[in-house]
Amino acid sequence: MHRLVSLGLIALASLISAQSNVDDFLAKYNTLGQQEYYVNSVASWNVAVNLDDESLPVLAAKADANIAGWEQMMAAQATTQFGDLKSINDTSKKRQLKRIQRVGIKLNSADTILLSTLLINMTNVYNKNRICPWSNVSRAPNCSMPHQQWWRSDPEMFDRISHSHDYDELAYVWTAWRNISALNKAYFQQYVELSNKGARQGGFKDTGDYWRSLFESDDLKDMMDQKFQEVLPLYEELHTYIRRKLLAQYPGRFETSAIPAHILGNMYGRVVTGTGNSPFPGDSPSPSPESDFVPVPEISRPRNFRFPVPVTTLIRVRRF
Numbered sequence: 478m479h480r481l482v483s484l485g486l487i488a489l490a491s492l493i494s495a496q497s498n499v500d501d502f503l504a505k506y507n508t509l510g511q512q513e514y515y516v517n518s519v520a521s522w523n524v525a526v527n528l529d530d531e532s533l534p535v536l537a538a539k540a541d542a543n544i545a546g547w548e549q550m551m552a553a554q555a556t557t558q559f560g561d562l563k564s565i566n567d568t569s570k571k572r573q574l575k576r577i578q579r580v581g582i583k584l585n586s587a588d589t590i591l592l593s594t595l596l597i598n599m600t601n602v603y604n605k606n607r608i609c610p611w612s613n614v615s616r617a618p619n620c621s622m623p624h625q626q627w628w629r630s631d632p633e634m635f636d637r638i639s640h641s642h643d644y645d646e647l648a649y650v651w652t653a654w655r656n657i658s659a660l661n662k663a664y665f666q667q668y669v670e671l672s673n674k675g676a677r678q679g680g681f682k683d684t685g686d687y688w689r690s691l692f693e694s695d696d697l698k699d700m701m702d703q704k705f706q707e708v709l710p711l712y713e714e715l716h717t718y719i720r721r722k723l724l725a726q727y728p729g730r731f732e733t734s735a736i737p738a739h740i741l742g743n744m745y746g747r748v749v750t751g752t753g754n755s756p757f758p759g760d761s762p763s764p765s766p767e768s769d770f771v772p773v774p775e776i777s778r779p780r781n782f783r784f785p786v787p788v789t790t791l792i793r794v795r796r797f
């Protein structure tokens with residue numbers, strides 16, 4: 478009896494101490510993490526605002542390797558301390574620990590530096606390349622303009638793609654930006670290989686497998702297929718509406734059932750953003766109340782529709 482009571486007390490005590498260990502660990506992670514991520518963000522920021530300083534990307538890549546090392550160390554600690562997390566009841570804390578335990582892309586320092594350098598180089602390809610500005614007079618690119626005035630991705634190309642209503646200028650900017658993107662092909666291939674290697678070392682099949690794991694759903698693909706089928710009728714109506722509007726805006730310029738990507742008001746061919754990137758002067762791309770439609774936000778909000786966001790520009794992608 479006495480023995481049972483003490484066993485019970487020991488079990489209780491270890492439960493309580495496990496609980497406070499979790500809190501201590503998470504508090505430590507949070508405090509240290511704020512410092513680690515701050516240093517890392519500053520290094521990335523310096524690269525972004527100072528394209529000409531060749532030493533900054535090296536520092537930023539090192540900062541990425543430092544933080545990757547820190548994440549791996551914390552993951553190992555969390556695994557040593559809490560194992561498979563079965564003893565932890567609090568679902569929120571359990572999730573946090575699980576997330577800490579899985580670093581996802583697991584590379585050594587040299588490989589992390591290489592991965593970061595590839596990302597920085599890809600970003601720089603977008604940031605540094607310029608194109609000849611479009612001339613409103615000749616309605617063609619004018620390469621006699623001084624190089625300083627040639628267009629960058631951001632802001633000039635992005636600005637023209639969302640504000641110009643000249644079909645040919647839009648086609649020019651759209652193509653020229655993709656010509657710049659193409660310069661990243663070799664970097665991108667290397668990046669994919671290295672990232673997949675890191676994902677395998679982190680216990681996943683590849684990077685996609687890791688990214689999907691973050692949704693914490695075993696049937697993500699089926700769920701997405703099902704959601705897609707659900708929004709498809711709405712999507713088709715919107716597509717038709719936008720196509721009709723754009724045909725009126727650019728009569729005779731296209732006739733297929735598809736909408737040319739360069740006239741949608743943004744670089745990535747996103748239909749209907751309704752955020753001022755309207756390809757229609759003085760008009761909103763959202764279906765209006767006079768038609769049989771209701772404005773997009775009103776349809777989407779209560780039903781929690783999220784419009785698919787296609788690939789955005791290559792920003793520096795964090796490892797999660």
Ligand SMILES: *[C@@H]1O[C@H](CO)[C@@H](O)[C@H](O)[C@H]1NC(C)=O
Nearest residue numbers: 523524526527528529530533
């Ligand atoms: C950018 O680089 C220049 C030249 O190296 C340096 O003087 C300046 O302080 C740097 N600015 C930032 C924000 O890092």
Ligand SMILES: *[C@@H]1O[C@H](CO)[C@@H](O)[C@H](O)[C@H]1NC(C)=O
Nearest residue numbers: 492493496563564565566567
């Ligand atoms: C955790 O859950 C188990 C089983 O549901 C329960 O016996 C135990 O008392 C719980 N522990 C804590 C600390 O809540």
Ligand SMILES: *[C@@H]1O[C@H](CO)[C@@H](O)[C@H](O)[C@H]1NC(C)=O
Nearest residue numbers: 591592594595597598599664
């Ligand atoms: C990244 O770009 C720099 C500067 O152009 C180049 O020297 C370096 O080799 C590139 N790094 C990789 C990994 O391709």
Ligand SMILES: *[C@@H]1O[C@H](CO)[C@@H](O)[C@H](O)[C@H]1NC(C)=O
Nearest residue numbers: 610611612613614619640641
């Ligand atoms: C061409 O016209 C647009 C709109 O009128 C104007 O915003 C743009 O600055 C002009 N481009 C040039 C190169 O003059």
Ligand SMILES: *[C@@H]1O[C@H](CO)[C@@H](O)[C@H](O)[C@H]1NC(C)=O
Nearest residue numbers: 612613614615619621622623
């Ligand atoms: C091209 O740019 C040059 C230099 O700014 C300018 O003198 C010329 O008029 C421009 N040509 C056209 C067709 O816009």
Ligand SMILES: *[C@@H]1O[C@H](CO)[C@@H](O)[C@H](O)[C@H]1NC(C)=O
Nearest residue numbers: 608648649650652653654656
């Ligand atoms: C894009 O690149 C292709 C192939 O190099 C070239 O023929 C075309 O003129 C370029 N277009 C623009 C708009 O830069």
